[in-house]
Amino acid sequence: MDKMKYVGHDIPRTDGPEKVNGSARYSQDIVLPGMLYGLIVRSPRPHAYIEHIDFTKAAKLPGVATVLNLNKYTVRYVGEEILALAAESMDIAEDAAALVEIKFRDLPFVVSEEAAMKEDAPRLDQNGNVSGWGDGNKAEVEKIIEESAFAVENTLSTQVQTHACLETHSCTAKWEGDKLTAWVSTQGVHGARSDLAQYFEIPVENVEVICEYMGGGFGSKFPVGVEGVVAARLAKITGKPVKLMLSRHEEFLAVGNRPSSHQHLKLACDKTGKITAFWQESYGTGGISEDASFPSPYIYKVPDGAVYKKHEDVRINAGPARAMRAPGHPQANFAMEVIMDMLAEKAGMDAIEFRILNDPNESRHHQYRLGAEKIGWTAKRRKTPGSDKGPLKRGVGVSSGTWGGGGEKDAKAIVEIFPDGRVVTSIGTQDLGTGIRTCVHQVTADVLGIPMSLVTPKIGRTSLPFAPGSGGSITIGSVTPVINNVAGKALAELLAKVAPALGVSAGDLVCEDGVIFSTADRAKSMKWKDACALLQGRTLSVQDGWVEGFSSSGVAGCQFVEVEVDVETGRVKPIKVVAVQDFGLPVNTLTSRSQLNGGVIMGLSWAMLEDRSLDPNTGTMVNPNFENYKLLGPMEMPEIEAVIDPMPERGVIGLGEPAHIPTSGALVTAIHNATGVWVTKMPITPAAVLEALKKNGGA
Amino acid sequence: MSDNGRKSPPAAGLSRRGFLKGMGTGLVGSTALADGLLGQQASGAAPKAASRGQDIESAVVSLTVNGKKYTAEVETRLTLLDLLREKFQLTGTKSVCRMGECGACTVIMNGRTVYSCMLLAIEADGAKIETIEGLAKDGKLHPVQEKFIEHDAYQCGFCTPGFEMSLKDLLDKNPNPSLDEIKHGLAGNLCRCGAYPHIFNAALDLAGGKKGGR
Numbered sequence: 030m031d032k033m034k035y036v037g038h039d040i041p042r043t044d045g046p047e048k049v050n051g052s053a054r055y056s057q058d059i060v061l062p063g064m065l066y067g068l069i070v071r072s073p074r075p076h077a078y079i080e081h082i083d084f085t086k087a088a089k090l091p092g093v094a095t096v097l098n099l100n101k102y103t104v105r106y107v108g109e110e111i112l113a114l115a116a117e118s119m120d121i122a123e124d125a126a127a128l129v130e131i132k133f134r135d136l137p138f139v140v141s142e143e144a145a146m147k148e149d150a151p152r153l154d155q156n157g158n159v160s161g162w163g164d165g166n167k168a169e170v171e172k173i174i175e176e177s178a179f180a181v182e183n184t185l186s187t188q189v190q191t192h193a194c195l196e197t198h199s200c201t202a203k204w205e206g207d208k209l210t211a212w213v214s215t216q217g218v219h220g221a222r223s224d225l226a227q228y229f230e231i232p233v234e235n236v237e238v239i240c241e242y243m244g245g246g247f248g249s250k251f252p253v254g255v256e257g258v259v260a261a262r263l264a265k266i267t268g269k270p271v272k273l274m275l276s277r278h279e280e281f282l283a284v285g286n287r288p289s290s291h292q293h294l295k296l297a298c299d300k301t302g303k304i305t306a307f308w309q310e311s312y313g314t315g316g317i318s319e320d321a322s323f324p325s326p327y328i329y330k331v332p333d334g335a336v337y338k339k340h341e342d343v344r345i346n347a348g349p350a351r352a353m354r355a356p357g358h359p360q361a362n363f364a365m366e367v368i369m370d371m372l373a374e375k376a377g378m379d380a381i382e383f384r385i386l387n388d389p390n391e392s393r394h395h396q397y398r399l400g401a402e403k404i405g406w407t408a409k410r411r412k413t414p415g416s417d418k419g420p421l422k423r424g425v426g427v428s429s430g431t432w433g434g435g436g437e438k439d440a441k442a443i444v445e446i447f448p449d450g451r452v453v454t455s456i457g458t459q460d461l462g463t464g465i466r467t468c469v470h471q472v473t474a475d476v477l478g479i480p481m482s483l484v485t486p487k488i489g490r491t492s493l494p495f496a497p498g499s500g501g502s503i504t505i506g507s508v509t510p511v512i513n514n515v516a517g518k519a520l521a522e523l524l525a526k527v528a529p530a531l532g533v534s535a536g537d538l539v540c541e542d543g544v545i546f547s548t549a550d551r552a553k554s555m556k557w558k559d560a561c562a563l564l565q566g567r568t569l570s571v572q573d574g575w576v577e578g579f580s581s582s583g584v585a586g587c588q589f590v591e592v593e594v595d596v597e598t599g600r601v602k603p604i605k606v607v608a609v610q611d612f613g614l615p616v617n618t619l620t621s622r623s624q625l626n627g628g629v630i631m632g633l634s635w636a637m638l639e640d641r642s643l644d645p646n647t648g649t650m651v652n653p654n655f656e657n658y659k660l661l662g663p664m665e666m667p668e669i670e671a672v673i674d675p676m677p678e679r680g681v682i683g684l685g686e687p688a689h690i691p692t693s694g695a696l697v698t699a700i701h702n703a704t705g706v707w708v709t710k711m712p713i714t715p716a717a718v719l720e721a722l723k724k725n726g727g728a
Numbered sequence: 729m730s731d732n733g734r735k736s737p738p739a740a741g742l743s744r745r746g747f748l749k750g751m752g753t754g755l756v757g758s759t760a761l762a763d764g765l766l767g768q769q770a771s772g773a774a775p776k777a778a779s780r781g782q783d784i785e786s787a788v789v790s791l792t793v794n795g796k797k798y799t800a801e802v803e804t805r806l807t808l809l810d811l812l813r814e815k816f817q818l819t820g821t822k823s824v825c826r827m828g829e830c831g832a833c834t835v836i837m838n839g840r841t842v843y844s845c846m847l848l849a850i851e852a853d854g855a856k857i858e859t860i861e862g863l864a865k866d867g868k869l870h871p872v873q874e875k876f877i878e879h880d881a882y883q884c885g886f887c888t889p890g891f892e893m894s895l896k897d898l899l900d901k902n903p904n905p906s907l908d909e910i911k912h913g914l915a916g917n918l919c920r921c922g923a924y925p926h927i928f929n930a931a932l933d934l935a936g937g938k939k940g941g942r
Contacts, residue, residue, distance in 0.1 A: 051820015244886030462884030630922030
């Protein structure tokens with residue numbers, strides 16, 4: 030890997046042609062002969078006993094193949110699964126669903142954290158709605174804060190965000206005897222296979238899960254889920270293939286979200302600006318599921334014994350949370366960066382200098398300087414926030430994040446070298462849109478020293494060797510060390526065959542640009558294809574696993590936002606974003622910039638627009654569609670500068686999640702710099718900005 | 729059972745079928761609709777006797793997709809999107825919101841971009857449709873496709889066909905759009921992965937513009 034022609038460069042995707050010409054087959058694109066369409070009937074009530082279900086009319090509707098009762102006695106959120114059916118078309122399935130009669134006995138429900146925390150709130154769990162934990166000594170930390178030179182406090186809130194993958198959760202299932210093939214939109218084909226095998230009590234080798242392409246996951250597509258199991262059950266019952274695709278509405282209600290957070294924070298520092306203490310009381314909700322926690326104090330150094338935390342997870346009658354892009358970190362970042370900026374201002378220090386003083390990560394120190402230069406910090410940071418004349422006010426803000434992104438050690442791959450010179454690399458990973466298929470392709474070609482055109486990467490199905498699920502940004506760290514190792518071993522085996530033919534020692538042989546030659550005597554050489562012909566009709570095949578030394582974990586990044594705020598309308602317009610990110614050795618700089626852009630955009634979208642809004646009167650989500658659950662679109666795009674901070678000596682590290690973390694913090698601090706007021710609640714809508722201005726006696 | 733989020737229950741008279749029944753004359757009504765909205769000539773497909781009830785529930789539609797003639801008997805409530813995807817297996821056109829909110833199902837119909845989820849199959853009777861599968865000619869990628877690959881103007885790729893059709897239509901009508909015009913031309917399309925900056929780069933490259941550091 031010394032001479033890297035492909036790794037570390039801008040390489041267009043291997044699967045680009047399929048993606049641009051419409052031939053890439055996603056789970057939802059599978060059309061099989063005689064296929065039926067599955068549909069899940071969901072609860073319209075937030076909390077109820079199911080007293081009676083009558084689906085005789087639905088079952089009798091022409092074109093309906095079967096109705097499957099999921100045997101639920103209680104439902105706890107709008108959108109919870111009750112029964113499923115399969116029909117000859119989606120329209121017939123929808124007609125049938127409308128004919129299902131369900132008698133509910135409604136129970137009291139609660140859809141806000143504050144209401145759910147009250148003594149007399151309806152209980153959603155036998156242990157109550159609130160489960161809390163704490164850390165540190167409150168009285169001692171309060172004493173330190175009191176004795177510190179400077180201290181600030183504020184209450185910051187982040188709202189529930191949904192994954193909103195463009196391809197909804199879906200599964201197309203087909204049985205042949207006791208063998209199941211399932212085309213699942215999943216972040217882990219091997220995990221989905223285990224889930225299905227376990228559910229149907231069949232050996233894993235009886236199940237094949239296929240996911241050649243998937244339309245986004247962002248953390249919501251790990252388990253095969255009720256929808257996957259139901260598709261397979263309907264297929265088993267009817268004896269026909271079944272395609273089950275969730276509607277956009279169902280996607281919003283039932284298959285995951287990022288929990289909310291409400292953080293009352295206090296932060297103090299000494300005269301020099303060194304942080305002395307951190308105080309937090311917080312709560313949040315992940316719907317009916319637990320764990321709305323987040324890491325804190327986020328990335329800055331607080332002395333031992335000077336941290337007090339009390340956090341409560343609150344259950345409400347809403348769909349359960351699932352992992353979402355850097356779980357917990359964006360919530361932590363948003364609140365921490367606000368409180369950091371407030372304290373820097375109080376201590377009379379520049380926001381960047383204050384961060385460098387308190388940030389133990391040295392990588393970030395140079396990133397702050399690099400990003401500051403690119404955004405034009407010195408010229409654009411308003412000495413007096415809100416001091417621009419006129420209603421259009423500009424400012425800049427800064428924020429930072431961290432993530433692990435190491436590799437799992439249990440992945441395996443096969444590299445096959447064919448006598449005609451072609452090479453196939455097989456690994457059962459999956460490409461969420463991150464570009465891992467292309468990385469497998471690049472690394473194979475570079476290790477072998479041959480053109481990419483000779484290599485075919487195969488991924489996305491469980492008949493290929495095991496690779497872990499794609500979560501935690503671990504895919505590249507789990508996959509590329511395996512490819513590096515296995516391709517290296519395959520090359521060594523081939524060189525051992527070439528050495529006697531050239532009359533040299535195999536240890537002296539290398540392959541570059543498709544030519545094998547001796548480093549001792551360059552005249553002794555052989556073309557790759559001629560070398561492969563020495564295999565005499567046999568395929569050279571090597572299978573092996575992960576090795577240490579080609580990946581690591583722990584990344585640093587920071588982002589800067591320049592913003593323009595109209596203080597008359599409250600409109601926030603991001604002008605420019607600079608995202609500086611370390612992720613070790615960038616395997617593909619082109620797709621990495623795509624991921625960095627994407628992280629920033631999802632961050633801005635969450636900070637400005639996205640909000641799962643629940644109606645306290647009916648317990649239902651009032652905006653389960655893209656009309657009212659807004660995503661950032663082309664018109665709102667600022668200029669984005671994605672800056673890769675390469676550290677190749679550290680090996681490969683994942684990038685998907687860290688790219689998304691710092692954006693909201695950088696936006697909100699920029700808004701403060703522009704307007705002089707703190708917007709303490711997301712999403713930062715025009716109304717929220719106007720409210721903050723009014724509260725502070727602004728415009 | 730209340731609304732499952734797919735459409736209002738039939739009782740509300742707002743389902744696609746209910747709507748057509750409300751028109752009173754099934755196919756004739758919808759042809760009038762097509763004439764009114766799209767200025768199209770109906771092909772005069774004979775309404776077929778209904779298989780269920782008194783209303784006209786199915787009809788024969790003929791249309792040209794990517795230069796190839798297709799004829800199919802369809803339920804009158806079938807969308808153009810589902811006709812393309814489920815009946816003709818042209819699955820490059822994606823189904824994402826089914827409510828005209830995201831642009832993933834964008835196709836070009838009689839020279840205009842339309843959301844195929846918002847049209848009935850019978851409204852496309854006699855129409856000329858271009859889908860993503862027809863963008864490449866004789867195995868050679870269209871310039872829009874080439875530039876999408878070169879600039880990595882996608883991540884998961886699910887919104888890509890819709891964006892490409894919108895961009896092709898924009899460039900057909902305005903070969904040298906500015907960045908603002910590009911943003912306007914693509915405003916009806918959403919991407920969750922955040923590929924917009926690279927999509928703009930691809931568009932600017934096609935428009936002969938500069939990247940401008942995005």
